[in-house]
Amino acid sequence: MSTHNVADQMWDMLAEAGVKRCYGIVGDALNPVIDSLRRNGRVEFIHVRHEEFGVFAANSEALLTGRPVAVCGTAGPGVAHLINGLLDAKHESAPVIAVAGDVERTIMDTDGLEELNPYYFFQSASLYTGRVVRADQARAVISTAITTALTERGPTVISMPGDVAKEPAIPHRFTVPKVDATPPTAPQADIAEMAELINQARKVTIFAGDGCRYAQEQVAALAGVTCAPVGFTFRGKEWIEHCTPNAVGMTGLLGWGGAYDAIHDADLLLLLGCDFPFTNFLPSGVKTIQVDKNPGHLGRRMAIDLGVVGDVGATLSQLLGYLEPKTDRGHLDHHLKQTEHWRQKMRHYVKAGPKTKPIRPEFLTATISDLADDDALFFVDTGTPCMWASRYLRTTPERRIMGSFTWASMASAAPYGFGAALSYPGRQVVSLCGDGGYTMLALGDLITQAQHGVRAVNVIYNNSCLDFVNIEQQEAGYIPYGVDMPNPDLAKVATALGARGIRVTEPGDVHDAVAEALAFTDGPVVLDVVVDPTALTRPSHIPKATAEGFTLSVAKRVFTGNIPELVHEARDNLGLL
Numbered sequence: 043m044s045t046h047n048v049a050d051q052m053w054d055m056l057a058e059a060g061v062k063r064c065y066g067i068v069g070d071a072l073n074p075v076i077d078s079l080r081r082n083g084r085v086e087f088i089h090v091r092h093e094e095f096g097v098f099a100a101n102s103e104a105l106l107t108g109r110p111v112a113v114c115g116t117a118g119p120g121v122a123h124l125i126n127g128l129l130d131a132k133h134e135s136a137p138v139i140a141v142a143g144d145v146e147r148t149i150m151d152t153d154g155l156e157e158l159n160p161y162y163f164f165q166s167a168s169l170y171t172g173r174v175v176r177a178d179q180a181r182a183v184i185s186t187a188i189t190t191a192l193t194e195r196g197p198t199v200i201s202m203p204g205d206v207a208k209e210p211a212i213p214h215r216f217t218v219p220k221v222d223a224t225p226p227t228a229p230q231a232d233i234a235e236m237a238e239l240i241n242q243a244r245k246v247t248i249f250a251g252d253g254c255r256y257a258q259e260q261v262a263a264l265a266g267v268t269c270a271p272v273g274f275t276f277r278g279k280e281w282i283e284h285c286t287p288n289a290v291g292m293t294g295l296l297g298w299g300g301a302y303d304a305i306h307d308a309d310l311l312l313l314l315g316c317d318f319p320f321t322n323f324l325p326s327g328v329k330t331i332q333v334d335k336n337p338g339h340l341g342r343r344m345a346i347d348l349g350v351v352g353d354v355g356a357t358l359s360q361l362l363g364y365l366e367p368k369t370d371r372g373h374l375d376h377h378l379k380q381t382e383h384w385r386q387k388m389r390h391y392v393k394a395g396p397k398t399k400p401i402r403p404e405f406l407t408a409t410i411s412d413l414a415d416d417d418a419l420f421f422v423d424t425g426t427p428c429m430w431a432s433r434y435l436r437t438t439p440e441r442r443i444m445g446s447f448t449w450a451s452m453a454s455a456a457p458y459g460f461g462a463a464l465s466y467p468g469r470q471v472v473s474l475c476g477d478g479g480y481t482m483l484a485l486g487d488l489i490t491q492a493q494h495g496v497r498a499v500n501v502i503y504n505n506s507c508l509d510f511v512n513i514e515q516q517e518a519g520y521i522p523y524g525v526d527m528p529n530p531d532l533a534k535v536a537t538a539l540g541a542r543g544i545r546v547t548e549p550g551d552v553h554d555a556v557a558e559a560l561a562f563t564d565g566p567v568v569l570d571v572v573v574d575p576t577a578l579t580r581p582s583h584i585p586k587a588t589a590e591g592f593t594l595s596v597a598k599r600v601f602t603g604n605i606p607e608l609v610h611e612a613r614d615n616l617g618l619l
């Protein structure tokens with residue numbers, strides 16, 4: 043009888059496909075699967091303290107390296123803990139393969155202990171879910187999970203009952219699919235039509251997203267030839283901000299610079315590789331061309347005049363040959379000037395930072411950006427860290443800035459940092475964490491980080507508040523409620539958990555504390571910075587409803603007697619005016 047069982051077959055195939063790590067927690071249904079992983083030796087098991095932390099770490103590794111990464115959770119509750127991370131993988135396009143423990147076949151569909159129907163449960167997260175119920179079906183399920191994750195760039199699930207995992211495997215061949223072949227260029231007729239519209243337009247604006255990752259040169263060339271200002275999404279920031287002198291910042295509630303106006307002032311708007319979801323920041327009357335290799339993105343956020351299916355880089359390379367250079371820089375120069383004006387304004391709390399108490403998050407973030415390496419890997423929590431990172435982290439060709447930008451889960455920055463630190467041990471890893479996010483998920487797994495001795499800096503924006511929601515509630519006209527959250531000294535907690543803990547309460551200490559944290563290579567650091575909980579940003583465009591909501595919220599707070607708090611908030615934000 044073959045000693046090679048179904049689980050052995052699965053790890054062989056996963057290792058062959060490039061999987062180097064599996065993040066997760068063991069449990070009864072998974073015991074034969076993990077025993078097989080141990081014997082296999084090609085895949086490292088990363089025992090985390092929470093499965094969700096493991097999936098976020100896997101997402102980061104998969105996104106940074108391009109390789110598939112495995113995660114696992116045991117039947118029922120262990121599997122349930124994977125789901126938020128897998129939803130993040132789906133939205134962020136991370137090829138992560140979940141090995142989900144499943145109940146034995148004898149109790150399937152009997153409401154057995156820890157039984158969970160994998161098809162229903164993973165439906166919204168997984169691009170493919172296969173349940174391995176027989177050894178002679180295993181190859182097809184495992185192969186489809188790998189192929190789908192690699193070619194469609196997203197999570198898949200292999201649901202594996204412990205009894206099937208132990209069965210003798212049926213031998214077979216397995217070939218890893220070749221992906222990332224020649225990127226698709228748009229049809230010639232579409233390129234000609236694009237060129238005609240661009241040549242006719244006087245004021246062209248580009249709005250660039252993550253789809254411009256491999257098209258930086260082409261976007262810069264297009265912007266140069268058409269004298270176009272280039273706005274970018276948060277996911278586009280890391281590729282675009284430094285690659286063209288025509289960059290004019292961002293739009294949306296994180297908006298700064300001339301992007302919002304440049305988009306609305308244009309005769310022709312070019313949406314390149316972006317799927318920007320905040321439709322109230324997009325124009326309705328501007329002629330628009332959208333280029334995206336995903337046809338599902340075309341026209342779904344706003345009405346467009348021409349939708350072009352194709353890779354941005356490949357399509358622009360062809361398009362450039364058809365364009366007549368524009369010489370009128372009026373539109374571009376106006377929005378560049380506006381952007382420069384914004385940059386000066388945004389420096390206010392950076393310059394005042396060393397003397398402003400409580401510590402301003404703008405000053406903290408700008409200090410981190412100034413002192414970090416040019417190839418540092420940054421991870422940003424959903425929450426106000428997004429506001430500060432979008433404005434104060436400087437991009438370079440080698441830096442990366444990642445987060446749960448399209449799924450928008452809290453608490454991703456620390457686990458993303460862990461996955462990055464394991465994958466790139468020599469590089470500086472800096473996670474900008476909300477105190478709510480950090481204490482939600484990351485604190486327990488700080489022990490894991492410490493046990494692995496990874497070089498990872500977890501900066502905590504300690505505002506004792508779920509501040510992003512505090513701001514949202516005010517924008518919607520509510521009195522902030524359920525957002526306050528007293529914290530212990532998180533540096534002391536970190537020290538007790540085996541990490542280096544540094545607490546900062548004085549603005550004058552920020553520079554040296556950041557420098558010390560970044561220089562520390564002997565394990566994880568928690569830099570617990572007590573920041574101003576009332577710090578606000580002013581978006582470049584404030585929708586009417588937002589302004590009205592804020593006014594209403596202020597009025598309600600006045601009537602409920604919160605005047606001292608309001609005066610304090612107003613004083614702390616005067617520099618934004």
Ligand SMILES: Cc1ncc(C[n+]2csc(CCOP(=O)(O)OP(=O)(O)O)c2C)c(N)n1
Binds near residue numbers: 426479505
């Ligand atoms: C898992 C999850 N729960 C709730 C939310 C809603 N939410 C978005 S931001 C936020 C507050 C984050 O607070 P914190 O981490 O302290 O960051 P801050 O905004 O205070 O800087 C909340 C509750 C979410 N996005 N994800």
Ligand SMILES: [Mg+2]
Binds near residue numbers: 504505506508
């Ligand atoms: Mg907070």
